[in-house]
Amino acid sequence: MSKQASKLARAKRMSKQASKRSSGLKVTVGMLKGGASRTTTAVYLALAEHARGASRVLLVDADSKNGTAFEWAEDAPDWPEGVVVRYWPVVNLSRRVAAAAGEYDSIVIDTGNDPEALTAALEVTDHLLVPIAPTGTESTRLTPTLRAAAEVAQRRPIELSLLITRARAGTRSRSESRNALEEGLGLRVLTAEVPLAERIAGAYGTVPRDLSPYTDVLDELHEIGEAK
Numbered sequence: 001m002s003k004q005a006s007k008l009a010r011a012k013r014m015s016k017q018a019s020k021r022s023s024g025l026k027v028t029v030g031m032l033k034g035g036a037s038r039t040t041t042a043v044y045l046a047l048a049e050h051a052r053g054a055s056r057v058l059l060v061d062a063d064s065k066n067g068t069a070f071e072w073a074e075d076a077p078d079w080p081e082g083v084v085v086r087y088w089p090v091v092n093l094s095r096r097v098a099a100a101a102g103e104y105d106s107i108v109i110d111t112g113n114d115p116e117a118l119t120a121a122l123e124v125t126d127h128l129l130v131p132i133a134p135t136g137t138e139s140t141r142l143t144p145t146l147r148a149a150a151e152v153a154q155r156r157p158i159e160l161s162l163l164i165t166r167a168r169a170g171t172r173s174r175s176e177s178r179n180a181l182e183e184g185l186g187l188r189v190l191t192a193e194v195p196l197a198e199r200i201a202g203a204y205g206t207v208p209r210d211l212s213p214y215t216d217v218l219d220e221l222h223e224i225g226e227a228k
Contacts, residue, residue: 025049025106027221028121028128032113032144037131037165039068040200042110044214045129045221050082051211052218054105057083060097062121063112064089068204075205093120115148122152127159127221131194133166134177142185159224162187163217165194192216 029042039061046059061069073085084104088096089112101107101124109121122128128149132138149160162181167174174193181187192213194200199210 024054024104025108025218025221025225026101026125026127027107028109028111028118028125029131030109030111030118030121030128030145030148031130031132031142032115032118032148033138033141034113036133036138037194038112039063039066039072039110040203041129041131041163041165041194041214041217042108043069043072044200044203044208044211045218046083046106046108047080047207048211048214048218049106049108050080052215055082056104058097058100058104058107059083059085060093060107060109060121061085061087062089062093062109062117064114064117065112069110072204076207078207080207090114090117090120093117094123097121097124115144118145118148119152122149122158123156126157126225127161129217129221130160130162131165132162132177132181134164134168134171134174138177157228159228160188161221161224162189163192163194164189166196167193168196190217190220192220 027045029038029045031038042059046057050057059069061067067087070085070087073079097107097109107125109125111117111121130145149158152158164174164178178189181189194213199208
């Protein structure tokens with residue numbers, strides 16, 4: 001085989017590998033309101049995706065004010081090498097993610113309260129996951145987030161799912177919130193829910209051994225992606 005043919009074959013193999021990696025999970029965790037468990041959700045999803053078998057997961061911290069996801073990984077002594085955390089707040093976010101996408105099997109972006117960061121993240125991911133607590137005030141504050149998603153959806157397809165977090169089993173607020181989101185607003189709410197649990201609330205700076213129920217959340221996200 002000539003040198004030119006060898007280079008061409010190598011380039012094709014690299015292209016196939018990049019294509020395979022970039023076709024994995026690409027999700028933005030976003031809600032233009034604080035206290036919605038965005039960072040916890042993003043970190044757990046990235047760790048769960050790695051545990052599921054993705055050898056390289058890119059977790060992007062795009063929160064310019066807090067940077068909690070990045071600090072979480074820095075403070076965790078046993079953080080897995082396969083989950084690479086980058087602090088890329090807003091400036092050139094979409095360009096940076098697009099340039100790095102071929103090096104990773106999956107991408108999870110944690111955004112803050114900045115609409116510009118959310119919009120940039122949605123330009124390079126396929127799914128917006130919105131964590132939301134089961135209260136009436138939370139659902140009324142969805143409008144800015146939904147508006148940002150609708151803006152990007154005019155240019156490229158975006159899946160939208162809501163995830164109920166900090167849920168108390170058997171409470172009326174939980175069931176009423178789900179009904180309001182699904183029936184009242186016509187939004188897709190994942191079946192999996194994240195309970196109000198100390199092990200989750202206190203997980204900062206660690207690599208939790210128990211990644212449930214985010215493993216179930218991840219399963220649903222993959223099912224939605226595969227159904228497209």
